[in-house]
Amino acid sequence: MKTFFFAIILSLLGQTLWSQQNTVQTQIHILHFACSNPDDEACKLNQRTLQLYRSSLFKDLQASGFRVNYREYKEGDFNLNTLRQTINGLKVEANDIVLFLYSGHGSNTDGTATPTLNVSNNIVSTPRDRINLKTIQNQLMGKGARMTIVVGNACNKVQQVAQNSVPGGTHIARNRSNLSILFTNYKGHVLIWSAKKGQSAYGDLISGNYFGESFLDALYEAQSWEQVVMLTKQKTTNIAKANGLAQVPDANLSVAPLNVLAKTTKPPLPTAMSSTPSKSTTALAEAKVTGFLGTSVASTIMQAERVNVYLLYPFKHDGQTFEGFRIRKKIDNLSASQIQPLKSIIGNTASYSFDQLVKNCIFSPLVGVEFQKGNDTVKLLLCTDCDVWRFYNNNTKKEEDFDNAHADVVNWIKTIFPNDPIIKKIN
Structure with a gap:
C-alpha cells in the first residue's frame, strides 16, 4: 500500500514538474x-497594431x-539588413517559441502564395529591400x-499599394487561459498572412490592421492553432466584407499536441550502412505512412534496389522530362549511404502534416527521385518552396506536406x- 501511494505521489510530482517546465x-x-514612416497612412496603421500587441x-x-x-x-x-542580422543572431533553446510579426508594405513579385515584404519605410520598394x-x-x-509562428500583415498584389483605411472592427474580452494553452x-x-495573392490589406487608425487585430483576438478565443487560423480568416473576411472589400487571409499550418509528437519522433539513422541494402537491414515505413502511400x-x-536522382527546371516542361519537368542533371544509382537518410525521412510519420489544409502555392520542384525495386518504380517530386512532395506510381499520385521535415529534406x-x-x- 505504501508503495502504491508513493508511486502516485511521484506521478503527480512528475506532472507538476512537466507543467512548470513548459x-x-x-x-x-x-x-x-513594423514600418513607421509618419507620412505614410499605412505605417500609421501598423504602429497602432504594434501598440496593441505590446x-x-x-x-x-x-x-x-x-x-x-x-x-x-x-x-x-x-x-x-537589420532583419537578417536579427535572425542570424537569434539563439533559442529546444523548448522556446519564436513569434515573428511583420506589419508593413508588401506585394507579390514572384508569383508565390506568400507576399514579398518591403522591409523599408519607403512606400515604393527596391529589390534590395524585399524578402x-x-x-x-x-x-x-x-x-x-x-514552435515557429510567422505572421505577415501586408498587401499581396502584383503592384504594391498602400493599405487602405476603412471603418473597422471591435476587440473581444481577453481570455488569458486560452493564450497559455496555445503556447504550452x-x-x-505556423505561417499565416493577411491576404491571398492578388488582394490588399486594410485597417484604420483605431483598430490598426484588421488582420493583425483579428489574429490577436483569435489567440485569446481559440484553444488550438487550427481554431486560431479559422477565426482569423473569419474575422478578417467579415470586417472586409462589411465594408464592400475583399480580404481573405491564408495560412500553412503544421502543428500537433506535444504528447502526439512525442510518440512520432524521428528514429535515429543507422550508424553503419552497407553499400547494398538488404531486407534484414532496410527500415520499414511507419504504419501511418504505409497507409497513406500504400503497401506496394x-x-x-x-x-x-536502385535509386536515381534528378535536378529539374521547375518552370520548363519541354525536352527530356521527369514527371513533366525538364531534367537539368541526373545522378544514377545512389549508394545506400546516400539514399538512406531520405528513406528515413519519408518513412517517418512526423515528417508529414496529414491535415486537410490545401496550400495555395505554385508547385515548383527542383529535385526528382526515382525508386526502383524489381519491375516496380516510384517517382518522387520535391518542392522545398511549398514543402510539398508528390509520389507517383502506376498513374497514381499522392501528395502531402513535409513542413516538419523541411530542414532535413534540404540538408539531404x-x-x-x-x-x-x-x-x-x-534555405
Whole structure:
C-alpha cells in the first residue's frame, strides 16, 4: 500500500514538474517589425497594431508565466539588413517559441502564395529591400525552436499599394487561459498572412490592421492553432466584407499536441550502412505512412534496389522530362549511404502534416527521385518552396506536406548536390 501511494505521489510530482517546465521555463521570442514612416497612412496603421500587441500580448504572456524576449523594430531599425542580422543572431533553446510579426508594405513579385515584404519605410520598394515571408519562416525554422509562428500583415498584389483605411472592427474580452494553452501544449510551425495573392490589406487608425487585430483576438478565443487560423480568416473576411472589400487571409499550418509528437519522433539513422541494402537491414515505413502511400509504394521506396536522382527546371516542361519537368542533371544509382537518410525521412510519420489544409502555392520542384525495386518504380517530386512532395506510381499520385521535415529534406538535397549554385541558395 505504501508503495502504491508513493508511486502516485511521484506521478503527480512528475506532472507538476512537466507543467512548470513548459510554462515558466519556456521563453517566447517576439520579433515585431513594423514600418513607421509618419507620412505614410499605412505605417500609421501598423504602429497602432504594434501598440496593441505590446499592451496586451506581451504583458499577458509574461503574466502567464512565460519568459518573454520582446523586441520591436521600427524607424531606423526597420530595414532588411537589420532583419537578417536579427535572425542570424537569434539563439533559442529546444523548448522556446519564436513569434515573428511583420506589419508593413508588401506585394507579390514572384508569383508565390506568400507576399514579398518591403522591409523599408519607403512606400515604393527596391529589390534590395524585399524578402518573401516564406523565406523568413524557413530561416527561423532552422533555429530549432519548439514552435515557429510567422505572421505577415501586408498587401499581396502584383503592384504594391498602400493599405487602405476603412471603418473597422471591435476587440473581444481577453481570455488569458486560452493564450497559455496555445503556447504550452503545441509544437510545430505556423505561417499565416493577411491576404491571398492578388488582394490588399486594410485597417484604420483605431483598430490598426484588421488582420493583425483579428489574429490577436483569435489567440485569446481559440484553444488550438487550427481554431486560431479559422477565426482569423473569419474575422478578417467579415470586417472586409462589411465594408464592400475583399480580404481573405491564408495560412500553412503544421502543428500537433506535444504528447502526439512525442510518440512520432524521428528514429535515429543507422550508424553503419552497407553499400547494398538488404531486407534484414532496410527500415520499414511507419504504419501511418504505409497507409497513406500504400503497401506496394512504401515497400518500393524503403527497399529500393536502385535509386536515381534528378535536378529539374521547375518552370520548363519541354525536352527530356521527369514527371513533366525538364531534367537539368541526373545522378544514377545512389549508394545506400546516400539514399538512406531520405528513406528515413519519408518513412517517418512526423515528417508529414496529414491535415486537410490545401496550400495555395505554385508547385515548383527542383529535385526528382526515382525508386526502383524489381519491375516496380516510384517517382518522387520535391518542392522545398511549398514543402510539398508528390509520389507517383502506376498513374497514381499522392501528395502531402513535409513542413516538419523541411530542414532535413534540404540538408539531404545539399549533400547530393553540394556544388550546384541553385541548390546552394535553398534555405
